[in-house]
Every structure is written in structure tokens, then in C-alpha cells.
Amino acid sequence: MLCGCAHQQFVTQPYPRWGEELWLSRTDRDAPLPMRVRMPARPAAAPACLLIVHGMNEYIGRYHEIAAHFANRFIVAGFDLYAHGLSNPTLLAADRAIAGGASEFDVSGAFLAQSGLRNLDPMRRDLDQVLRRLIEICDRRGRPDLPIFILSHSLGSLIAASYLLERTPGDDPRGRIQGIIFSGPAFSVTEVPGWRGYFQTPIVKLSFYAEEHFLRSHGEPLPLLIANQALALSTVPVLDGLFELLSWPGLRRVFSPTTPGWVPEYLSDWEEERARHRVDGYIIRRSILRYVKGVEEEIVRFRRRMAEFAMPYFLIYSAGDPITPAWGNQDFAAKTSEKHRDNLILPIIDKVHHEHLFSAPPLRDELLGKIEAWLDRRLKSMGEVSVKRADAR
Numbered sequence: 001m002l003c004g005c006a007h008q009q010f011v012t013q014p015y016p017r018w019g020e021e022l023w024l025s026r027t028d029r030d031a032p033l034p035m036r037v038r039m040p041a042r043p044a045a046a047p048a049c050l051l052i053v054h055g056m057n058e059y060i061g062r063y064h065e066i067a068a069h070f071a072n073r074f075i076v077a078g079f080d081l082y083a084h085g086l087s088n089p090t091l092l093a094a095d096r097a098i099a100g101g102a103s104e105f106d107v108s109g110a111f112l113a114q115s116g117l118r119n120l121d122p123m124r125r126d127l128d129q130v131l132r133r134l135i136e137i138c139d140r141r142g143r144p145d146l147p148i149f150i151l152s153h154s155l156g157s158l159i160a161a162s163y164l165l166e167r168t169p170g171d172d173p174r175g176r177i178q179g180i181i182f183s184g185p186a187f188s189v190t191e192v193p194g195w196r197g198y199f200q201t202p203i204v205k206l207s208f209y210a211e212e213h214f215l216r217s218h219g220e221p222l223p224l225l226i227a228n229q230a231l232a233l234s235t236v237p238v239l240d241g242l243f244e245l246l247s248w249p250g251l252r253r254v255f256s257p258t259t260p261g262w263v264p265e266y267l268s269d270w271e272e273e274r275a276r277h278r279v280d281g282y283i284i285r286r287s288i289l290r291y292v293k294g295v296e297e298e299i300v301r302f303r304r305r306m307a308e309f310a311m312p313y314f315l316i317y318s319a320g321d322p323i324t325p326a327w328g329n330q331d332f333a334a335k336t337s338e339k340h341r342d343n344l345i346l347p348i349i350d351k352v353h354h355e356h357l358f359s360a361p362p363l364r365d366e367l368l369g370k371i372e373a374w375l376d377r378r379l380k381s382m383g384e385v386s387v388k389r390a391d392a393r
Contacts, residue, residue, distance in 0.1 A: 007258050010104045011094035011281035015086060018064035019076070024129055034086040035079040035130050036060060038071040043141040047379055048149055048178070051134055052078035053127065055154030055355075056186070056295070057259070057284040059085030066151075066357050069368050074375075075138055075146075079130045081156070082122040083113035084284070091282055111256060111286035115247065118294045120155075124163045131173045147178040147382065149375060153357065154324060155295065157185030162302050164311050179312040179342070179378045181371055183356045184321060187303065188328025189296060193262060197322075210235035211300045240293065247290035256286045266323055269353045270360030299328075307335040312342040314374040316367065320352035342381055344374055 019038030026033050040046050050070050054060050060078035067076045080087040086095060090113065094105035116122075131148070138146040152160045161182070164174060189208045192200040212218075214232040217225055246255040264274050277283065309332075317329040326347065333345050353359065356367055 007108055007286060008106070009108045009110070009281060009285055011091070011098060011107050012104045013281070014098050015059075015091070015095040015282060016061040016064055018061070018067050019071075019078075022133070024133055026129075030082075031087060031089055031092070033079060033126055033129060035077060035133060036067070037134075037137060038067045038076045039141065040071050040073055040075065043075060044143060046073060046075045046142050046146065048147045048375065049075040049077065049134055049138040049142065050375075051131065051148060051150050052076065053150060053152040053156035053160050054078070054081065054084070055156050055184075057084065057287065059091075059282050061085060061282065062280070063357070066368070070151075070372070073372075075134075075142055077130065077134050077137070079126060081159070082126050083117065085282060087126075088113045088284070094281070107281055111284050111288060112252070114284075114288040114291040115249075115252065117288070117291045120159050120162065120294070120298050123159045124166070127159060127163050128173065131177075135173055135176055145176075147379070148176045149178060149378070150180040151183070151371070152180060152185070153183045154354065155186045157182045158187065158295075158298060158302060161185065161187075161306075161309060162298065165302075165305055165308060177311065178382060179314070179375070181314045181316070181374070182329075183316050184318065184324050184354045185315070185329065185332070186295070186299060186324050187306070187332050188325045189299060191322045191325050192260070193266070193322045196260070196262070206235065207239055208296060208300070210239075211296060212303070216304075243289040243293040247288045252288050256288050259285045259287075263323065266321065266353055267355045268358045268360065269351060269363070270358070273355075273358045273360070303328075303331065306332050309336050310339050312340040312378060314344045314346070314371065316346045316348070316356050318348045318351040318353055318356070321354050322352070323354040342374075342378055344377075346370065 017036070019036045022035040022037065023032040024035055052060060052063050052067065054063065059080050061080075063078055067078060070076045086092045088110050090107050090110040094107050097105040134148065138148065150160050160180060164177065164180070189204055191197065192204070210232040213228040214236045215229070218228075220228065246252065264277050267277055268274055313336075315329060315333060317324070317326055319326050329345075329347075337343050337345060348356070351363075357364065359367060
């Protein structure tokens with residue numbers, strides 16, 4: 001409560017832009033959706049397009065070096081998810097104020113844009129809209145039917161993976177996607193490290209366990225099923241109601257927690273990047289509890305269906321990451337790794353950090369090289385399939 005009352009945050013620098021900036025129309029009530037596109041020197045020679053999907057409470061502008069690396073060969077795009085970056089009205093106003101000559105802009109209330117989020121549906125709609133626009137760009141600037149790959153991080157991985165499991169009638173842009181890279185995907189809930197974890201982690205795990213078993217059997221013996229349902233029925237509605245209450249106007253300014261101080265220490269293994277993160281005013285530092293609970297429910301829903309995931313993937317995670325612990329990635333890999341020959345899993349055994357694309361050199365360069373090699377592997381496999389089909393005809 002004290003952190004919520006005392007929290008202040010200011011933007012002092014312009015939003016870090018890269019590539020061409022496009023604004024896509026949303027509904028009348030929502031602000032336009034900002035999209036960025038960076039082209040290689042010869043777009044017509046690009047072998048594929050790459051769409052970057054960022055994580056929770058960050059923004060696509062910080063990926064300028066990542067976009068520059070892949071734009072040497074690929075058509076690269078990214079966008080700010082709903083309520084993030086320039087999709088957030090407060091942060092957009094801050095960028096415009098700084099561009100107009102202001103020295104700083106108070107963005108302490110930027111987290112309030114999360115107030116309408118009870119699930120990830122608005123973000124999946126953003127992803128769908130950007131993907132459709134990217135297909136148009138790739139067909140116009142590259143060549144028809146250019147394959148599209150997704151490079152996703154953390155919550156962005158959960159958004160993209162759950163989006164790929166959806167099926168819609170009619171024109172479906174998912175058919176153009178030929179693979180996805182997961183970096184520290186949010187397939188599990190946080191395990192708080194250190195002494196705080198003794199108090200907080202059991203509560204988080206209790207909530208998650210109850211949510212997983214709520215009105216759902218997992219094939220356990222009848223006595224355990226009854227116990228699980230009793231726990232779920234007494235826990236889930238209470239927590240849902242409490243989190244909803246504390247997300248109401250007035251209360252949410254007091255009860256929306258700030259980012260814990262330990263989080264930046266586990267984002268990167270590079271002190272220079274940690275220092276940048278601490279002073280970056282465009283990263284949202286608070287989260288409305290309704291939104292946090294909605295993310296937990298989305299993880300549960302995805303885990304129920306993750307065995308259906310058939311898209312080729314490259315999964316990267318740290319074995320000691322407390323933000324999205326390894327057990328979620330291991331569960332996902334156990335159910336899906338044999339579904340495609342190009343699936344690749346890279347556990348980084350000796351690391352605990354979460355943002356692999358922002359690792360300290362030389363690890364970052366090594367990981368970018370491995371991602372590019374996997375993309376080439378997928379392109380080669382697709383070429384072999386095309387040749388076999390041609391021979392069969």
C-alpha cells in the first residue's frame with residue numbers, strides 16, 4: 001500500500017523509435033495501434049518476415065538493436081501491445097510532450113490503461129491486426145507468400161502461442177506463419193526468490209493450483225478430486241472477487257503493486273542493461289490486480305490446450321529464471337517437442353535471467369546467431385517440402 005501511494009515515475013527522453021512508423025486504426029473507442037517496420041537493403045531478396053512481440057509492461061522501442069540485427073536479411077516488424085508503449089495514452093502524451101520541449105512528463109498513472117484488461121483478448125486482436133498488415137507489406141515489398149516468423153518474449157510468447165491455437169472461419173493469417181521463437185515464455189507463474197518467497201510464493205502457487213483445478217478433473221482419485229474442488233471452490237471466487245474489488249477506481253491507486261525491487265536483477269545478466277531498465281520511463285512499473293489475475297487465468301487456459309500446439313518452434317529459457325520458471329517450459333516441451341522435426345529447445349542451465357535478447361555480450365550475440373540459424377533451418381525444411389511436392393506432381 002505504501003509503495004502504491006508513494007509511486008512516481010517520469011519520462012525524460014523521447015520514445016526510442018526504429019524503422020518506419022505506421023498507425024493502424026482500431027475501434028472508435030481505442031487509440032490507433034502503433035506498428036514499426038524495418039527493411040533490409042534489398043527487401044525483394046529477403047527470405048522471410050519477422051514479427052517481434054514484446055513482453056508484459058515493456059514496449060517494442062527497446063528492441064531497436066534486435067530489429068537492426070535481423071533487418072540485415074529479413075523484413076522486421078514490431079508493435080506496442082494494448083496499454084503498452086505508444087499504445088498507452090499516458091506514454092503517448094509523454095512522448096509528444098518531450099518532443100515539444102518539455103523536460104519531463106509524469107507517467108505515474110500509465111498503469112491505469114490496464115483497467116479494462118481481464119484477459120489477453122485485446123492483445124491477441126492487436127497481434128492479428130498487425131499480422132494482416134505485415135502480410136500486405138511483405139507481399140508488396142518482398143515477394144508473394146513470403147513466410148512469416150514470430151520472435152516473442154515472456155507474456156508476448158503466451159499471447160502469440162494462445163493466438164496460434166485459435167481457429168477462425170474465413171481468411172486466417174495464421175497460415176502464413178511458419179515458426180515461432182519463444183524467449184522466456186510465460187507458461188508458468190512467478191516464483192519469488194529470496195526471503196520474500198517464503199511468504200509470497202506459497203500464495204501464488206495456491207492461487208495457481210486452485211485455478212488449474214477449478215471445476216476440472218485431472219484424473220486424480222475421487223478423494224483427491226473432492227479435496228481439490230473444495231479448495232478451488234473456496235479459493236478462486238474469493239480471490240477473483242478480491243482482485244476485482246481492489247482494481248476499482250480509487251482503490252487501484254493504492255492496491256496496484258509496484259514492480260518488486262528484485263525483478264531488474266533477474267531480467268538481464270548485464271549490469272549495463274539493468275541500469276538502463278531502472279531509469280526507462282516507458283516501462284510500466286505497476287500492474288492492476290485484475291490484469292495480473294487475468295494473466296494467471298490465461299496461463300491456466302493455455303496449459304490445458306498446449307498439447308495441441310503444432311507450430312514449429314525454438315524455445316529458449318533459463319533454468320533458474322524465477323519470473324517465468326523452467327517448469328512451465330519443460331511441461332510445454334514434454335507435450336509438443338515431438339510434433340515437428342524442427343522443434344528446438346535451448347535451456348540455458350547456468351543462467352537465471354529472463355530477458356535473453358538483452359543478455360550481456362557475447363551471450364546475446366550467440367543467441368541471436370542461434371535464432372538466425374534456426375530460421376535458416378526452417379527455410380531449408382520448407383524448401384525441401386516444396387521440392388518433394390513438385391516432384392510428386
